[in-house]
Every structure is written in structure tokens, then in C-alpha cells.
Amino acid sequence: xxxxxxxxxxxxxxxxxxxxxxxxxxxxxxxxxxxxxxxxxxxxxxxxxxxxxxxxxxxxxxxxxxxxxxxxxxxxxxxxxxxxxxxxxxxxxxxxxxxxxxxxxxxxxxxxxxxxx
Amino acid sequence: xxxxxxxxxxxxxxxxxxxxxxxxxxxxxxxxxxxxxxxxxxxxxxxxxxxxxxxxxxxxxxxxxxxxxxxxxxxxxxxxxxxxxxxxxxxxxxxxxxxxxxxxxxxxxxxxxxxxx
Numbered sequence: 301x302x303x304x305x306x307x308x309x310x311x312x313x314x315x316x317x318x319x320x321x322x323x324x325x326x327x328x329x330x331x332x333x334x335x336x337x338x339x340x341x342x343x344x345x346x347x348x349x350x351x352x353x354x355x356x357x358x359x360x361x362x363x364x365x366x367x368x369x370x371x372x373x374x375x376x377x378x379x380x381x382x383x384x385x386x387x388x389x390x391x392x393x394x395x396x397x398x399x400x401x402x403x404x405x406x407x408x409x410x411x412x413x414x415x416x417x
Numbered sequence: 418x419x420x421x422x423x424x425x426x427x428x429x430x431x432x433x434x435x436x437x438x439x440x441x442x443x444x445x446x447x448x449x450x451x452x453x454x455x456x457x458x459x460x461x462x463x464x465x466x467x468x469x470x471x472x473x474x475x476x477x478x479x480x481x482x483x484x485x486x487x488x489x490x491x492x493x494x495x496x497x498x499x500x501x502x503x504x505x506x507x508x509x510x511x512x513x514x515x516x517x518x519x520x521x522x523x524x525x526x527x528x529x530x531x532x533x534x
Contacts, residue, residue, distance in 0.1 A: 304459075335522065337525070342527065343506060343527050343528045343530070344525060344526065344527040344528070345460070345508060345510070345525035345528075346525075347522055347523075347524060347525075350522055391459050391460075393459075399512075399521040399522065400512070400521070400522050400523055401448055401512040401513065401521035401522065401523070402448055402467065402512070403465075404450060404462035404465060404473065404476070405450075405452075405460070405462065405510075405523060406462070407459030407460050407461070408459050409457075409458060409459050410458075410459050
């Protein structure tokens with residue numbers, strides 16, 4: 301079974317600063333996908349970034365980067381230059397297939413990020 | 418629209434009533450997933466379709482929950498004889514099997530918030 305652990309109860313960051321949201325995972329699958337989603341108060345889950353277990357380089361998408369440390373089973377999200385609109389719940393998730401297209405996602409409990417002006 | 422559409426956005430039901438929640442996936446997406454998100458928690462998998470075939474229903478909590486996708490496009494999640502513990506946000510996601518690796522991710526709708534009184 302796959303498991304995602306997000307232990308930070310809530311995070312605060314000053315606008316324009318960088319913030320790291322922690323995620324550790326556990327799986328016995330040889331290949332898997334790792335994902336971060338953002339859920340603002342409106343409720344929609346917005347895809348942010350993806351990392352395949354075979355990828356050698358850390359994924360980056362604009363202001364988002366994923367710090368993938370396979371040996372430590374961690375997949376932390378780094379948001380650079382925080383904006384007020386980044387205030388939301390952030391979920392780390394993983395899938396049993398590398399892309400996540402054809403297998404369920406297992407989510408963590410989420411982290412609340414609040415950006416201060 | 419270009420995204421996953423869910424209706425209704427909000428549903429209030431009296432305990433014992435049947436409800437039907439609709440999901441319109443992104444056009445052409447083969448895979449469709451339903452998740453249940455309790456307040457303050459991460460989404461939990463309910464069921465998965467590939468085209469019209471329901472390939473995994475291991476997450477459905479009881480036989481009161483039923484999902485269908487008869488023509489491989491729109492899907493309906495039906496809950497019979499609703500109970501208070503069914504109160505949650507029900508999220509639908511779709512994904513494509515084609516395209517480049519890393520792009521076949523699950524895209525989510527805004528969800529249906531179900532309140533059972």
C-alpha cells in the first residue's frame with residue numbers, strides 16, 4: 301500500500317519569500333508518480349507539478365519546484381517568490397503508475413499555507 | 418468548457434434520500450476517477466473508469482454507492498439512502514492515456530459538496 305505523510309499543520313510565509321512544504325512517502329512499488337495539487341477555498345484541486353520515480357532531475361514548473369530525494373522518500377514542494385494568491389491547502393499525492401493517468405492517487409492530509417502581505 | 422465540470426456544486430439531502438452527482442470529463446479523456454474528501458482531509462479514492470468499463474471500485478464505502486459511465490464520457494455517482502457520514506465533497510478527475518509522459522495527469526473538477534441532514 302502507498303502512504304503519503306504531510307506533518308506540517310500550517311505554514312506562514314511573507315510575500316515574495318520562498319517556502320518549502322514537506323512530503324514523505326512510502327511504497328513498495330518499483331515505479332510511481334509524485335504530484336502536488338493546490339486547493340484554494342473555492343474547492344477545485346489544481347495540478348501544480350509532477351515527478352516520475354525514474355526522473356533524474358527535479359521537476360520545475362514556473363515558481364514551483366519539487367525537491368525529489370528518492371533515497372529519503374521525500375518530495376518537498378518549493379514555492380519561490382510567494383504571492384498572496386498562493387494561500388491555499390496543498391496536497392502531496394502519489395500513484396502506482398508513473399504518470400498517474402491510469403491508477404488512483406493516494407493523498408496526504410494536506411498543508412495550509414498562508415501568505416502574509 | 419475546457420475543464421472537468423461537476424454538478425450540482427452543492428447538494429443538501431435529507432437522511433434517507435437518494436442523490437446523483439454528475440461529472441463531465443475533459444473531452445477525449447479516457448480515464449475518470451471519483452474521490453471523496455471529508456472536511457479537513459485529503460481526497461480518498463472511490464472508483465475508476467477506463468472508457469465505460471469500471472476497472473476499480475475498491476474505494477466505494479458501501480453498496481449504497483454506485484457509479485456508472487455508460488457511454489464512456491459523462492459519469493454519475495449515485496448514493497442511495499444517504500446517511501450523515503456521507504457528507505463530504507465528491508471530486509471527479511479525468512486523464513488522457515495519450516500524449517507525452519508526464520502530461521497524462523489527473524485533472525480535477527470543482528467538486529460537489531454534499532450535506533446530509
